[in-house]
Amino acid sequence: MxxxxxxxxxxGAPITSDGKFCESCGTPIEPPQQPQPVYAQPPPVYAQPxxxxxxxxxxxxxxxxxxxxxxxxxxxxxxxxxxxxxxHHFYAGKIGMGFLYLCTGGLFGIGWLIDIxxxxxxxxxxxxxxxxxx
Numbered sequence: 689m690x691x692x693x694x695x696x697x698x699x700g701a702p703i704t705s706d707g708k709f710c711e712s713c714g715t716p717i718e719p720p721q722q723p724q725p726v727y728a729q730p731p732p733v734y735a736q737p738x739x740x741x742x743x744x745x746x747x748x749x750x751x752x753x754x755x756x757x758x759x760x761x762x763x764x765x766x767x768x769x770x771x772x773x774x775x776h777h778f779y780a781g782k783i784g785m786g787f788l789y790l791c792t793g794g795l796f797g798i799g800w801l802i803d804i805x806x807x808x809x810x811x812x813x814x815x816x817x818x819x820x821x822x
Contacts, residue, residue: 694717696710696712696713696715696717697715698710698713698715699712699713699715701713703717753818754818755818755819755820755821755822756780756813756814756816756818756819756820756821756822757822758779758780758814758820758822759820759822760807760810760820760821760822762779763776763779763780763807763812763820764804764807764808766779767800767803767804767807771789771794771800771803771804772789772793772794772797772800773789773790773794774786774787774788774789774790774794776803776807776812777789780812780813780814780815780820781814781815781816782814782815807820
């Protein structure tokens with residue numbers, strides 16, 4: 689067995705293994721402290737976030753949010769008098785398409801004719817993709 693030499697913390701004299709006091713200076717010798725066990729903390733457990741893939745957001749200002757609150761009659765009047773300028777697209781909230789019609793004369797008249805089919809057929813939509821049918 690290997691013996692570890694102990695020394696007095698006060699005077700530095702060697703201490704016998706059974707000694708409770710230093711033989712040179714009389715300082716009480718404390719027995720070596722056992723190291724406190726270190727317990728590992730378990731990792732925190734986090735709950736799986738809830739997915740809201742099928743959640744629908746409803747605008748409470750309009751009871752039926754599947755249909756646009758914009759008027760189909762106003763849309764037809766704007767198409768008739770200013771469709772080649774894109775006024776009906778501006779009214780529907782499609783600003784980019786409105787500027788395209790404004791710059792190209794209703795996509796050279798072809799887009800203007802196609803739009804009346806969509807307006808009358810009820811497939812013309814607003815900026816949120818809701819059909820304008822009221």
